[in-house]
Amino acid sequence: MKKIILILLAVLAINSANAQGKKTEKATFGMGCFWCTEAIFQKLKGVVSVKSGYEGGQLEKPTYEEVCTGLTGHAEVLEITYNPMEITYSDLLEVFWKSHDPTTLNRQGADSGTQYRSVIFYHTPEQKALAEKYKTDLNKTNAYGKKVVTAIESAKPFYVAENYHQNYYLKNGNAPYCRLVILPKLEKLEKVFKAKLKN
Template sequence: MANITDKSHLQHATLAGGCFWCIEGAFSQIKGIHSAISGYMGGHSENPTYENICTGNSGHAEVVQLSFDPQKITYQEIIEIFFTLHNPTQLNRQGNDIGSQYRSAIFYHDESQQSTAEKTIREMSAAKIFEQNIVTQVCPAELFYSGEEYHQGYANKNPQNQYCQAVVSPKLAKFRQTFVDKLK
Protein backbone atom coordinates (compact mmCIF):
# COMPACT_ATOMS: atom_id res chain seq x y z
CA MET A 1 0.00 0.00 0.00
CA ALA A 2 1.35 3.40 -0.97
CA ASN A 3 2.14 5.79 1.81
CA ILE A 4 0.00 8.95 1.97
CA THR A 5 2.77 11.24 0.78
CA ASP A 6 3.90 8.85 -1.97
CA LYS A 7 2.11 9.88 -5.14
CA SER A 8 4.08 7.65 -7.53
CA HIS A 9 1.11 5.32 -7.98
CA LEU A 10 -1.14 8.12 -9.26
CA GLN A 11 -2.05 8.32 -12.94
CA HIS A 12 -3.26 11.25 -15.06
CA ALA A 13 -6.35 11.73 -17.18
CA THR A 14 -6.93 14.89 -19.22
CA LEU A 15 -10.43 15.74 -20.42
CA ALA A 16 -12.04 18.57 -22.38
CA GLY A 17 -15.81 18.88 -22.19
CA GLY A 18 -16.75 22.53 -22.52
CA CYS A 19 -16.23 24.91 -19.65
CA PHE A 20 -13.63 23.48 -17.30
CA TRP A 21 -15.49 24.77 -14.24
CA CYS A 22 -18.13 22.03 -14.61
CA ILE A 23 -15.71 19.17 -15.25
CA GLU A 24 -13.33 20.23 -12.48
CA GLY A 25 -16.17 20.85 -10.02
CA ALA A 26 -17.55 17.35 -10.55
CA PHE A 27 -14.34 15.33 -10.54
CA SER A 28 -12.99 17.10 -7.46
CA GLN A 29 -15.84 15.41 -5.53
CA ILE A 30 -15.07 11.84 -6.64
CA LYS A 31 -13.35 9.22 -4.47
CA GLY A 32 -9.98 8.28 -5.90
CA ILE A 33 -9.39 11.65 -7.56
CA HIS A 34 -6.35 13.19 -5.91
CA SER A 35 -6.52 16.49 -7.81
CA ALA A 36 -8.50 18.14 -10.61
CA ILE A 37 -6.72 21.11 -12.20
CA SER A 38 -8.31 23.38 -14.77
CA GLY A 39 -6.03 24.32 -17.65
CA TYR A 40 -5.33 24.22 -21.36
CA MET A 41 -4.09 21.61 -23.84
CA GLY A 42 -4.08 20.82 -27.51
CA GLY A 43 -3.06 24.13 -29.04
CA HIS A 44 -0.12 25.70 -30.76
CA SER A 45 0.67 28.74 -28.64
CA GLU A 46 3.06 28.62 -25.70
CA ASN A 47 1.93 29.65 -22.22
CA PRO A 48 -1.67 30.40 -23.19
CA THR A 49 -3.80 32.60 -20.97
CA TYR A 50 -7.54 32.43 -20.53
CA GLU A 51 -7.91 35.59 -22.60
CA ASN A 52 -5.76 34.02 -25.33
CA ILE A 53 -7.69 30.76 -25.55
CA CYS A 54 -11.06 32.56 -25.46
CA THR A 55 -10.31 34.00 -28.90
CA GLY A 56 -10.29 30.45 -30.30
CA ASN A 57 -7.04 31.25 -32.12
CA SER A 58 -4.64 29.38 -29.82
CA GLY A 59 -6.01 25.95 -30.68
CA HIS A 60 -6.14 25.01 -27.00
CA ALA A 61 -9.13 23.44 -25.32
CA GLU A 62 -10.25 24.12 -21.78
CA VAL A 63 -9.28 20.89 -20.02
CA VAL A 64 -9.17 19.37 -16.59
CA GLN A 65 -6.16 17.28 -15.70
CA LEU A 66 -6.90 14.67 -13.09
CA SER A 67 -4.46 12.83 -10.86
CA PHE A 68 -6.16 9.65 -9.75
CA ASP A 69 -5.52 6.49 -7.80
CA PRO A 70 -6.28 3.57 -10.16
CA GLN A 71 -6.86 1.31 -7.14
CA LYS A 72 -9.80 3.51 -6.11
CA ILE A 73 -11.22 4.56 -9.49
CA THR A 74 -10.51 3.13 -12.91
CA TYR A 75 -9.82 5.08 -16.07
CA GLN A 76 -12.93 3.43 -17.55
CA GLU A 77 -15.05 4.84 -14.70
CA ILE A 78 -13.53 8.29 -15.26
CA ILE A 79 -14.42 8.16 -18.96
CA GLU A 80 -17.97 7.00 -18.19
CA ILE A 81 -18.44 9.88 -15.73
CA PHE A 82 -16.97 12.31 -18.26
CA PHE A 83 -19.60 11.40 -20.85
CA THR A 84 -22.38 12.23 -18.39
CA LEU A 85 -20.96 15.70 -17.67
CA HIS A 86 -21.21 17.17 -21.16
CA ASN A 87 -22.78 16.64 -24.58
CA PRO A 88 -20.19 14.79 -26.67
CA THR A 89 -22.25 15.26 -29.85
CA GLN A 90 -21.72 19.02 -30.09
CA LEU A 91 -18.80 20.00 -32.29
CA ASN A 92 -16.68 22.83 -30.87
CA ARG A 93 -19.28 23.91 -28.36
CA GLN A 94 -21.24 23.10 -25.23
CA GLY A 95 -24.60 24.82 -25.23
CA ASN A 96 -24.02 28.55 -25.52
CA ASP A 97 -20.25 28.18 -25.09
CA ILE A 98 -19.09 28.20 -28.71
CA GLY A 99 -15.58 27.75 -30.12
CA SER A 100 -12.90 25.10 -30.46
CA GLN A 101 -11.78 25.84 -26.89
CA TYR A 102 -15.03 24.14 -25.77
CA ARG A 103 -14.58 20.98 -27.85
CA SER A 104 -15.05 17.51 -26.47
CA ALA A 105 -11.71 15.66 -26.27
CA ILE A 106 -9.94 12.94 -24.37
CA PHE A 107 -6.19 13.46 -24.22
CA TYR A 108 -4.73 10.03 -23.51
CA HIS A 109 -1.48 9.49 -21.60
CA ASP A 110 -0.72 5.96 -22.80
CA GLU A 111 -1.94 3.28 -25.22
CA SER A 112 -4.21 1.72 -22.62
CA GLN A 113 -6.05 5.01 -22.11
CA GLN A 114 -6.35 5.46 -25.88
CA SER A 115 -7.79 1.97 -26.25
CA THR A 116 -10.25 2.49 -23.38
CA ALA A 117 -11.46 5.83 -24.74
CA GLU A 118 -11.88 4.56 -28.30
CA LYS A 119 -13.63 1.37 -27.13
CA THR A 120 -16.02 3.35 -24.92
CA ILE A 121 -16.94 5.66 -27.79
CA ARG A 122 -17.51 2.68 -30.13
CA GLU A 123 -19.71 0.95 -27.55
CA MET A 124 -21.72 4.09 -26.78
CA SER A 125 -22.18 4.76 -30.49
CA ALA A 126 -23.33 1.18 -31.16
CA ALA A 127 -25.76 1.38 -28.23
CA LYS A 128 -27.05 4.74 -29.53
CA ILE A 129 -26.66 6.32 -26.08
CA PHE A 130 -26.86 9.72 -27.81
CA GLU A 131 -29.22 10.67 -30.64
CA GLN A 132 -26.43 12.27 -32.69
CA ASN A 133 -22.92 10.99 -33.44
CA ILE A 134 -20.25 11.37 -30.77
CA VAL A 135 -17.66 13.92 -31.96
CA THR A 136 -15.26 13.57 -29.03
CA GLN A 137 -11.66 13.67 -30.22
CA VAL A 138 -9.22 11.10 -28.84
CA CYS A 139 -5.74 12.64 -29.01
CA PRO A 140 -2.36 12.09 -27.38
CA ALA A 141 -1.75 14.25 -24.33
CA GLU A 142 0.41 17.27 -25.01
CA LEU A 143 1.95 19.88 -22.76
CA PHE A 144 -0.54 20.81 -20.05
CA TYR A 145 -0.77 24.46 -19.05
CA SER A 146 -2.39 25.03 -15.68
CA GLY A 147 -5.11 27.65 -15.78
CA GLU A 148 -4.90 30.86 -13.81
CA GLU A 149 -5.32 30.49 -10.05
CA TYR A 150 -8.75 32.14 -10.05
CA HIS A 151 -10.07 29.29 -12.25
CA GLN A 152 -9.10 26.59 -9.76
CA GLY A 153 -12.15 25.56 -7.74
CA TYR A 154 -14.05 28.40 -9.39
CA ALA A 155 -17.57 26.99 -8.96
CA ASN A 156 -17.02 26.40 -5.23
CA LYS A 157 -15.51 29.84 -4.69
CA ASN A 158 -18.06 31.74 -6.80
CA PRO A 159 -21.53 30.23 -6.35
CA GLN A 160 -23.08 33.69 -6.86
CA ASN A 161 -21.63 33.98 -10.38
CA GLN A 162 -24.51 34.00 -12.91
CA TYR A 163 -22.91 31.35 -15.12
CA CYS A 164 -22.34 29.13 -12.10
CA GLN A 165 -25.94 29.58 -10.98
CA ALA A 166 -27.43 28.97 -14.43
CA VAL A 167 -25.11 26.25 -15.79
CA VAL A 168 -22.61 24.82 -13.31
CA SER A 169 -24.77 24.39 -10.19
CA PRO A 170 -27.60 22.49 -11.95
CA LYS A 171 -25.06 20.18 -13.66
CA LEU A 172 -23.28 19.50 -10.38
CA ALA A 173 -26.56 18.86 -8.55
CA LYS A 174 -27.58 16.27 -11.17
CA PHE A 175 -24.08 14.81 -11.06
CA ARG A 176 -24.20 14.38 -7.26
CA GLN A 177 -27.56 12.58 -7.50
CA THR A 178 -26.31 10.26 -10.24
CA PHE A 179 -22.97 9.39 -8.63
CA VAL A 180 -23.80 9.54 -4.94
CA ASP A 181 -21.94 6.24 -4.32
CA LYS A 182 -18.70 7.68 -5.80
CA LEU A 183 -18.64 10.95 -3.84
CA LYS A 184 -15.92 11.64 -1.25
Protein backbone atom coordinates in the same frame (compact mmCIF):
# COMPACT_ATOMS: atom_id res chain seq x y z
CA MET B 1 12.33 -17.92 13.09
CA LYS B 2 8.64 -18.06 12.17
CA LYS B 3 8.03 -14.89 14.16
CA ILE B 4 10.77 -13.02 12.23
CA ILE B 5 9.36 -14.20 8.88
CA LEU B 6 5.86 -13.06 9.89
CA ILE B 7 7.20 -9.64 10.93
CA LEU B 8 9.09 -9.30 7.64
CA LEU B 9 5.98 -10.27 5.65
CA ALA B 10 3.91 -7.72 7.58
CA VAL B 11 6.46 -4.97 6.89
CA LEU B 12 6.52 -5.88 3.18
CA ALA B 13 2.72 -5.81 3.03
CA ILE B 14 2.61 -2.36 4.67
CA ASN B 15 5.30 -1.01 2.32
CA SER B 16 3.49 -2.45 -0.69
CA ALA B 17 0.18 -0.92 0.40
CA ASN B 18 1.86 2.45 0.98
CA ALA B 19 3.53 2.33 -2.45
CA GLN B 20 0.23 1.47 -4.14
CA GLY B 21 -1.61 4.14 -2.20
CA LYS B 22 0.85 6.82 -3.32
CA LYS B 23 0.78 5.84 -7.01
CA THR B 24 -1.33 8.27 -8.99
CA GLU B 25 -2.18 8.62 -12.66
CA LYS B 26 -3.39 11.46 -14.86
CA ALA B 27 -6.47 11.84 -17.04
CA THR B 28 -7.08 14.88 -19.26
CA PHE B 29 -10.53 15.80 -20.55
CA GLY B 30 -11.96 18.75 -22.45
CA MET B 31 -15.73 19.04 -22.18
CA GLY B 32 -16.61 22.70 -22.52
CA CYS B 33 -16.03 25.42 -19.96
CA PHE B 34 -13.66 24.21 -17.26
CA TRP B 35 -15.53 26.20 -14.61
CA CYS B 36 -18.47 23.83 -15.06
CA THR B 37 -16.57 20.59 -15.22
CA GLU B 38 -13.85 21.08 -12.60
CA ALA B 39 -16.39 20.94 -9.75
CA ILE B 40 -17.76 17.60 -11.01
CA PHE B 41 -14.44 15.73 -10.87
CA GLN B 42 -13.41 17.33 -7.56
CA LYS B 43 -16.32 15.49 -5.91
CA LEU B 44 -15.23 11.98 -6.96
CA LYS B 45 -13.63 9.52 -4.54
CA GLY B 46 -10.07 8.76 -5.59
CA VAL B 47 -9.54 12.07 -7.36
CA VAL B 48 -6.51 13.71 -5.72
CA SER B 49 -6.50 17.01 -7.63
CA VAL B 50 -8.08 18.77 -10.59
CA LYS B 51 -6.33 21.56 -12.48
CA SER B 52 -8.02 23.71 -15.08
CA GLY B 53 -5.85 24.54 -18.07
CA TYR B 54 -5.25 24.52 -21.79
CA GLU B 55 -4.04 21.75 -24.10
CA GLY B 56 -3.84 20.86 -27.76
CA GLY B 57 -2.78 24.17 -29.30
CA GLN B 58 0.26 25.66 -30.99
CA LEU B 59 1.07 28.58 -28.69
CA GLU B 60 3.32 28.07 -25.64
CA LYS B 61 1.93 29.28 -22.30
CA PRO B 62 -1.28 30.77 -23.70
CA THR B 63 -3.42 33.15 -21.66
CA TYR B 64 -7.16 32.79 -21.17
CA GLU B 65 -7.73 35.78 -23.46
CA GLU B 66 -5.64 34.17 -26.22
CA VAL B 67 -7.42 30.81 -25.89
CA CYS B 68 -10.82 32.58 -25.99
CA THR B 69 -10.06 33.87 -29.51
CA GLY B 70 -10.22 30.25 -30.74
CA LEU B 71 -7.06 30.91 -32.76
CA THR B 72 -4.48 29.12 -30.57
CA GLY B 73 -5.96 25.66 -31.11
CA HIS B 74 -6.16 24.93 -27.37
CA ALA B 75 -9.11 23.37 -25.63
CA GLU B 76 -10.15 24.24 -22.09
CA VAL B 77 -9.31 21.03 -20.23
CA LEU B 78 -9.04 19.44 -16.83
CA GLU B 79 -5.90 17.61 -15.77
CA ILE B 80 -7.12 15.11 -13.21
CA THR B 81 -4.71 13.34 -10.86
CA TYR B 82 -6.33 10.21 -9.44
CA ASN B 83 -5.57 7.10 -7.43
CA PRO B 84 -6.38 4.06 -9.62
CA MET B 85 -6.77 1.93 -6.48
CA GLU B 86 -9.84 4.05 -5.60
CA ILE B 87 -11.25 5.08 -8.98
CA THR B 88 -10.51 3.62 -12.40
CA TYR B 89 -9.95 5.38 -15.70
CA SER B 90 -13.13 3.66 -16.92
CA ASP B 91 -15.05 5.29 -14.05
CA LEU B 92 -13.64 8.70 -15.03
CA LEU B 93 -14.61 8.09 -18.66
CA GLU B 94 -18.16 7.24 -17.60
CA VAL B 95 -18.44 10.54 -15.71
CA PHE B 96 -16.89 12.36 -18.68
CA TRP B 97 -19.39 10.94 -21.21
CA LYS B 98 -22.41 11.53 -18.96
CA SER B 99 -21.51 15.07 -17.83
CA HIS B 100 -21.54 16.88 -21.18
CA ASP B 101 -22.88 16.58 -24.72
CA PRO B 102 -20.24 14.75 -26.78
CA THR B 103 -22.29 15.07 -29.99
CA THR B 104 -21.87 18.82 -30.55
CA LEU B 105 -18.79 19.89 -32.47
CA ASN B 106 -16.94 22.79 -30.81
CA ARG B 107 -19.91 23.67 -28.62
CA GLN B 108 -21.28 23.07 -25.12
CA GLY B 109 -24.55 24.85 -24.44
CA ALA B 110 -24.10 28.55 -25.08
CA ASP B 111 -20.30 28.22 -25.31
CA SER B 112 -19.06 27.81 -28.88
CA GLY B 113 -15.59 27.67 -30.39
CA THR B 114 -12.81 25.12 -30.75
CA GLN B 115 -11.71 25.84 -27.17
CA TYR B 116 -14.95 24.19 -25.97
CA ARG B 117 -14.55 20.99 -28.00
CA SER B 118 -15.13 17.55 -26.53
CA VAL B 119 -11.73 15.88 -26.35
CA ILE B 120 -9.84 13.19 -24.48
CA PHE B 121 -6.06 13.54 -24.28
CA TYR B 122 -4.80 10.07 -23.42
CA HIS B 123 -1.56 9.45 -21.47
CA THR B 124 -1.10 5.72 -22.11
CA PRO B 125 -2.02 3.17 -24.81
CA GLU B 126 -4.46 1.64 -22.29
CA GLN B 127 -6.28 4.98 -21.89
CA LYS B 128 -6.47 5.34 -25.67
CA ALA B 129 -7.92 1.83 -26.09
CA LEU B 130 -10.51 2.34 -23.35
CA ALA B 131 -11.60 5.74 -24.69
CA GLU B 132 -11.90 4.45 -28.26
CA LYS B 133 -13.86 1.37 -27.16
CA TYR B 134 -16.26 3.49 -25.09
CA LYS B 135 -16.81 5.92 -28.00
CA THR B 136 -17.36 3.05 -30.45
CA ASP B 137 -19.89 1.42 -28.11
CA LEU B 138 -21.77 4.71 -27.64
CA ASN B 139 -22.03 5.17 -31.41
CA LYS B 140 -22.93 1.52 -32.01
CA THR B 141 -25.83 1.70 -29.55
CA ASN B 142 -26.79 5.23 -30.71
CA ALA B 143 -26.75 6.21 -27.02
CA TYR B 144 -27.30 9.91 -27.71
CA GLY B 145 -29.44 9.65 -30.83
CA LYS B 146 -26.58 11.43 -32.64
CA LYS B 147 -22.98 10.57 -33.44
CA VAL B 148 -20.38 11.14 -30.71
CA VAL B 149 -17.77 13.57 -32.11
CA THR B 150 -15.33 13.57 -29.18
CA ALA B 151 -11.71 13.71 -30.38
CA ILE B 152 -9.28 11.20 -28.86
CA GLU B 153 -5.70 12.46 -29.06
CA SER B 154 -2.31 11.83 -27.53
CA ALA B 155 -1.55 14.14 -24.58
CA LYS B 156 0.12 17.43 -25.54
CA PRO B 157 1.82 20.02 -23.30
CA PHE B 158 -0.62 21.09 -20.58
CA TYR B 159 -0.63 24.71 -19.42
CA VAL B 160 -2.24 25.49 -16.07
CA ALA B 161 -4.86 28.25 -16.33
CA GLU B 162 -4.64 31.46 -14.33
CA ASN B 163 -5.27 31.23 -10.58
CA TYR B 164 -8.73 32.77 -10.71
CA HIS B 165 -9.92 29.79 -12.84
CA GLN B 166 -8.84 27.22 -10.24
CA ASN B 167 -11.49 25.95 -7.78
CA TYR B 168 -13.92 28.31 -9.48
CA TYR B 169 -17.13 26.82 -8.10
CA LEU B 170 -15.67 26.39 -4.60
CA LYS B 171 -14.75 30.09 -4.53
CA ASN B 172 -17.80 31.48 -6.36
CA GLY B 173 -20.63 29.08 -5.52
CA ASN B 174 -23.15 31.88 -4.94
CA ALA B 175 -22.49 33.66 -8.24
CA PRO B 176 -25.46 33.51 -10.67
CA TYR B 177 -23.45 31.51 -13.25
CA CYS B 178 -22.54 28.91 -10.65
CA ARG B 179 -26.11 28.57 -9.40
CA LEU B 180 -27.68 28.44 -12.87
CA VAL B 181 -25.13 26.40 -14.82
CA ILE B 182 -22.82 24.46 -12.48
CA LEU B 183 -25.21 23.53 -9.64
CA PRO B 184 -27.61 21.56 -11.90
CA LYS B 185 -24.64 19.53 -13.19
CA LEU B 186 -23.59 18.74 -9.63
CA GLU B 187 -27.14 17.76 -8.70
CA LYS B 188 -27.22 15.37 -11.69
CA LEU B 189 -23.85 13.95 -10.62
CA GLU B 190 -25.18 13.26 -7.12
CA LYS B 191 -28.14 11.32 -8.56
CA VAL B 192 -26.23 9.31 -11.17
CA PHE B 193 -22.90 8.70 -9.40
CA LYS B 194 -23.81 8.83 -5.71
CA ALA B 195 -21.68 5.79 -4.82
CA LYS B 196 -18.57 7.35 -6.38
CA LEU B 197 -18.73 10.65 -4.50
CA LYS B 198 -16.60 11.79 -1.59
CA ASN B 199 -18.43 12.10 1.73
